[in-house]
Amino acid sequence: MKEWIERHYERVFDAAIILLAAFLTLIAYLTYRAGGYWMVLSFLSSVGLFMLAHSIFFGPKRLTVTRYRERLVHHPGAWIRVVFLSDFHTGGFRDADWYERLAHEAQSLDPDVLFLGGDFCVDSLQHLDHLRPFERVTARLGRYFVLGNHDFLEDPVAIRDTVRSWGFVDLTNSGISLSKEGHYLQLTALDDHLFGSPIVPPFRASAELPHITIAHEPDGVMDMSSKDTDLYIAGHTHGGQVRLPVIGSLLPIPSKLGRRADCGRKMINGIRLLVSQGTGEADFRARLFCPPEIMVVEVGV
């Protein structure tokens, strides 16, 4: 049974959504007819129906750009713009037009650094080529990537080779020194925390120079202190995908940090942590109060 569900996952998902929508419609209708206090239940069922439809049909398409401005020194002489995208999950629920749109948007943000934070695929490499439009995106200080946990479940060697062939530099467990207008930034990227061998704390050539760490998962920050890095950027969580205001994610967050670092800007171990909601979906194609996100970080150095 489990195997059958896995094989026909999309159809099972669609059937479950249709059944849930039909159930909510029935409840709304019957309680509306009953009148009186039952109208409260009718109203709640209607709201549930609306949110269900929104999360399936509109939520995944509402691409957002989230901007942060992080000063790593007291008086920055330059601002380096890092554009970070992760969790593409080609082969899942997105078509080629979506990835074309992502690449176009990334270019329009005029990056100094373009970083692809992993989870290029899900279940197969068949649609990895949908990400090829990123081959054309330019970034003044370079284009870099690391793999994510889903990539290790497929063929990490082939995925690495493909992304490299688009002109991106694999920065796994290595660092690079970037400069803009005579001001320097050290960037180190970590291997995947679940299936790779991340070197934590990351390499830092000089404690004097500002330093950022980028990884697929946010978990590496738990084994670091504020001496190891000034800013940590990660994806992986998808923000939980289905969220409610105030309550947050309705689903468990697949990381050790859990809800402490599900999305947005956090402070862990004295380190500023930015967690992206990602651009795709892995297990189910729904997003509620958690749109796909491109992260733009202006780093003051």
Ligand SMILES: [Fe+2]
């Ligand atoms: Fe992911």
